[in-house]
Amino acid sequence: MISSTPNPKLQTLSPKIRVAQIITRMDWGGAPDIIRIICKNLDPEIYDVILISGPSEHLTQKTVEFFGEFVNNLKIVKSLQRDIHPLLDLKAFWKLLRLFKKEKFDIVHTHTAKAGCLGRIAAKLAGIKVIVHTSHGHNFYGYFNPVFSKCLVCVERILSSLTDKIITLTMLEQRDLLRFKVAAKEKIEVAHTAVESSNINKEDLQKSVLLKKELGINNGKIIVGMVGRLELIKGVKYFIEAAIQIADKFKNVQFLLVGEGSLKQDLEQRVKQAKLEDRFVFSGWREDVIDIMLLMDMMVLASLNEAVGIVLIEAQGLGIPVIASAVGGIPEVVEDGKSGILVAPKDINGFYDAMALLIEDESKRIAMAEAAIKFERDKYDPADLCRIIARTYDMLLNSN
Numbered sequence: 001m002i003s004s005t006p007n008p009k010l011q012t013l014s015p016k017i018r019v020a021q022i023i024t025r026m027d028w029g030g031a032p033d034i035i036r037i038i039c040k041n042l043d044p045e046i047y048d049v050i051l052i053s054g055p056s057e058h059l060t061q062k063t064v065e066f067f068g069e070f071v072n073n074l075k076i077v078k079s080l081q082r083d084i085h086p087l088l089d090l091k092a093f094w095k096l097l098r099l100f101k102k103e104k105f106d107i108v109h110t111h112t113a114k115a116g117c118l119g120r121i122a123a124k125l126a127g128i129k130v131i132v133h134t135s136h137g138h139n140f141y142g143y144f145n146p147v148f149s150k151c152l153v154c155v156e157r158i159l160s161s162l163t164d165k166i167i168t169l170t171m172l173e174q175r176d177l178l179r180f181k182v183a184a185k186e187k188i189e190v191a192h193t194a195v196e197s198s199n200i201n202k203e204d205l206q207k208s209v210l211l212k213k214e215l216g217i218n219n220g221k222i223i224v225g226m227v228g229r230l231e232l233i234k235g236v237k238y239f240i241e242a243a244i245q246i247a248d249k250f251k252n253v254q255f256l257l258v259g260e261g262s263l264k265q266d267l268e269q270r271v272k273q274a275k276l277e278d279r280f281v282f283s284g285w286r287e288d289v290i291d292i293m294l295l296m297d298m299m300v301l302a303s304l305n306e307a308v309g310i311v312l313i314e315a316q317g318l319g320i321p322v323i324a325s326a327v328g329g330i331p332e333v334v335e336d337g338k339s340g341i342l343v344a345p346k347d348i349n350g351f352y353d354a355m356a357l358l359i360e361d362e363s364k365r366i367a368m369a370e371a372a373i374k375f376e377r378d379k380y381d382p383a384d385l386c387r388i389i390a391r392t393y394d395m396l397l398n399s400n
Contacts, residue, residue: 030310054080100126230261235302321368
């Protein structure tokens with residue numbers, strides 16, 4: 001647990017500092033992992049942490065276990081959803097406003113865009129002392145058309161005025177907030193992202209054997225994997241095109257794509273058109289993502305925009321070298337040439353060359369795997385993240 005010195009003024013009023021963590025959903029992804037880390041690691045002797053979330057459909061095993069442990073501090077707001085829906089959004093807003101007034105939180109910490117918008121406005125109207133926000137990304141460019149992106153920037157500038165501190169997980173996010181004049185530098189705190197350690201043991205390796213059989217992966221094949229949403233922003237089609245070229249040249253390689261998305265059928269059709277169905281496995285959504293990642297000899301993420309790329313950090317922690325687009329915050333989480341290889345976005349030939357290099361050079365794969373483990377363990381300790389968050393909370397409370 002992360003210890004911190006509580007505000008003495010508040011200590012006379014309440015035995016604990018009440019903190020609400022708010023997100024639209026706890027489905028698989030980087031933001032839920034960070035929230036889980038915060039909820040589990042803030043000192044329970046000092047902080048009474050409540051998690052407020054919309055409904056979730058695709059929980060990882062870790063989140064299922066966490067919900068079981070945190071059930072008494074978990075509140076589900078059914079109308080709080082990721083997609084824009086005016087009626088549901090209004091309903092969620094009033095629910096949050098009533099909840100904040102009833103629970104009398106000392107701190108409201110919102111996460112991601114929708115929860116950040118509804119949560120911060122409701123918190124301000126409810127008279128919450130301290131309002132903190134973490135975006136877990138940057139929607140100012142690359143995701144939407146230019147007009148809508150400009151509108152988002154304007155909205156975030158307004159919301160920033162309601163916010164006491166914005167905590168970013170990468171230097172990229174800080175630079176974007178300053179570049180688009182969303183917040184002044186003194187309002188921004190950088191707390192580098194973190195990942196929970198994955199304990200690899202013999203049982204995990206035995207699971208790998210069973211999973212290969214279940215998924216139709218042949219023993220002795222080099223497995224090139226991808227984990228993520230099968231959407232345009234993830235650059236999946238560029239990975240597929242490079243992979244098809246790899247499959248034509250290297251017969252000892254299979255490709256494993258873990259995830260769902262609107263492009264799934266098109267991607268499967270492209271593989272079928274290339275007559276390579278036996279070389280590609282589309283597993284769909286899986287709860288046992290970490291177990292499946294253990295099957296991979298390398299991981300590819302060809303995103304066109306990516307705030308952090310938590311899956312790349314997780315892969316490196318498992319000793320999996322990564323190949324990824326040099327976009328967004330990815331250069332901060334991959335040591336190019338050491339723990340992985342960075343490629344220009346949309347560069348099919350670049351992805352082909354990087355995969356071919358690691359397929360042909362086993363010693364290179366092994367060296368990168370060892371460097372990846374060290375890099376992940378040295379840089380992404382949950383204790384460091386939560387120590388900064390606790391320090392930020394206390395500083396803000398003491399200034400009120």
